[in-house]
Amino acid sequence: MELAKKDLLGIKELSKEEIDLILDTAIPMKDVTTRDIKKVPTLRGKALATVFYENSTRTRTSFEIAGKYLSADVVNLNVPTSSVQKGESLRDTIKNIEMMGFDVVAFRHSMSGSAHYVAKNTDMKVINAGDGANEHPTQALLDLYSIREKKGSLENLKVTIVGDILHSRVARSNIYGLTKYGCEIRVVGPATLIPPEVERLGVKSYYSLSEAVRDVDVINILRIQKERQNVGLFPSLDEYSDLYMISPEHVKLAKDDVLILHPGPMNRGVEISSEVADGINSLIVEQVQNGVAIRMALLFLMLGGI
Amino acid sequence: MRIVEKHKVMDDMGMKRALTRIAHEIIEKNKGVENVVIIGIRRRGGPLADRLGEIIRNIEGVDIPVGILDITLYRDDLTTLGPNPQVHRTEVNFNINDKVIVLVDDVLYTGRTVRAALDALIDIGRPRSIQLAVLVDRGHRELPIKADYIGKNTPTSKSEIITVKVEEIDGKDEVLIEEKLNE
Incomplete structure (x- = not known):
């Protein structure tokens, strides 16, 4: 059993079996987050970028720590101090992130459908971290x-x-x-x-x-x-x-x-x-605690077997 | 491709005798079972660890802690396995600091599973020592790892498959040598 699609853009596209797989995988991940040594080596050599065009405390931070608990390298693009402010387009921004070797991007934007647009324009895997009024x-x-x-x-x-x-x-x-x-x-x-x-x-x-x-x-x-x-x-x-x-x-x-x-x-x-x-x-x-485990499960399922 | 049975290495009685002998060896080597804990590697190491715990309980009259280790997040071959194996919980509900751990698995082959298990154990505590018990040692090690307790040494060729079945998972106890035939 594995996830059928390269990206996670919405719950709409997931089957019940895929949701069950993600939830089941999050159980041992939650165990990892409560141990003394909160780190496992499984995503060593993988890289996650978080690219948030909207503010966030929980989602962005939990993606970052989820990646780190799994030993991935994590970089957060700080959009308000980035070249986005100089007018760089979304497509160019994403292409540049991709060319630095990132495997997956967690992406948030105020425009519905923006995560789908990003997914179409990059080889990286894309996790929708909230697109307008569409999905989270x-x-x-x-x-x-x-x-x-x-x-x-x-x-x-x-x-x-x-x-x-x-x-x-x-x-x-x-x-x-x-x-x-x-x-x-x-x-x-x-x-x-x-x-x-x-x-x-x-x-x-x-x-x-x-x-x-x-x-x-x-x-x-x-x-x-x-x-x-x-x-x-x-x-x-x-x-x-x-x-x-x-x-x-x-x-x-x-x-x-x-x-x-x-x-x-x-x-x-x-x-x-x-x-x-x-x-x-x-x-x-507890939702916040579980959010880390869920994002670990997703990163593992999307990156672990490739 | 067809998989054919070539030889039965152990039946249920053979497996029982092997585990009983290993239990005695664990007790002898450690001069009792004070500070000894048993941890099986998922999946089939789990039931084998339970049985060793039970046999030792019957011999020594003391309960010893038994746990299960899931090593999926520590494997070095996820990229070559295709779809991810399902991650399960590690169930070690006792402190392993300063304990003598007897790590249990069904088959010792390349040694990579044991390597991963050692890393997983070190991440949950600092045991005094780790010993290794396996039901079958089939050779072909790729890492410098050796077992302290062995049910049966079974030399194999790499094209052969060792299949361990346990009652709790497979409905019966036996160890088979099988071979893939390309037809």
Whole structure:
């Protein structure tokens, strides 16, 4: 069993078997990250470049440390201080990275489809680390891993995704992944942030938060992307938090062992209350730990056998 | 291409006797089993390690720790193997610092698996020493590695295949010499 494609551009293109392989491989990888000596030699001689045209704390750092734990060489292109600022095109930038001998690039850009464009224009393997509002596959994989680790299985769970579905690549990748496991997926948020066509992906739209979270196994809370809210899709952050912030009373409406996920960075008091963020149902810090294991698994599966 | 059985090296009773003798040798060499732990290399070293632990328990009346080592991330031949082998967990749930480790595998051949296992062990602790127990030594070493305990020395040609079957994985215990025939 191996991954069928050269690149990881989205969850949409992965089979359930491929997702299972990645999640299964992440289990021993997580063990490596908790040992005294957090390093294995398997990717010695391989090189990873992270190229992020958008800000990131977790994703970029965890790609870097994942590569280092596997003994790959890792270089981070600092886009704001790079020749991108002198007007160098994306295609030229990537070609130059390729010619330095990198084997794989983890790539983030605000434009949907940009990772696909990069993949078409390079021989390096490409991991999509977030492209606009399209997909963020490694986030979805770490979410699936975190849920499976706690619940034992992903089959037929009820999952509610809360917030800005319209702009969310995390939502889209999670929907693609969870539907492969027969999960019942609900999306909820202000009507202006729920695209009408989302139901075509096999999810059900809700506008009442209390209804949407009733009896669910998982609540995945999206960040309100303040940087994408200048067009007036909801009146104010206060009104948003009045209607859609997850607070302890919503957690009570869900199943007793409901898992609370959030991809970070959190806006405490906007989409999630601090009590929920730090509560016993919260998986939010473990998601970060699992993110390293997932990225190790991917790098190993994409680079280990070539 | 067809694989044909040429010779049965061990049956279930032969395997049992070999493991019992190795267990006695481990006890004798280490003057008891204080500080001795047993670690099998996945996959078939795992069940063999369990059995050695059980036999030693029966002889000495003490429990000794038994673990499993997955060496996939330490192999030097991933680039030539084609699709990646599945990585599994290393299950060594005890401290190996200052312990005498008996590393167990089914077949000793080139020595590369043992080389990888030594690196993997050193990454999880600093044992006092590492000894090697194998069910079959078939020769053709490519590295300076030798076993301390050997079930059976079985000279082979490189075109032959040694197949070890264990009850826990394969449903029966036996060791076969097989050969690939190009037809």
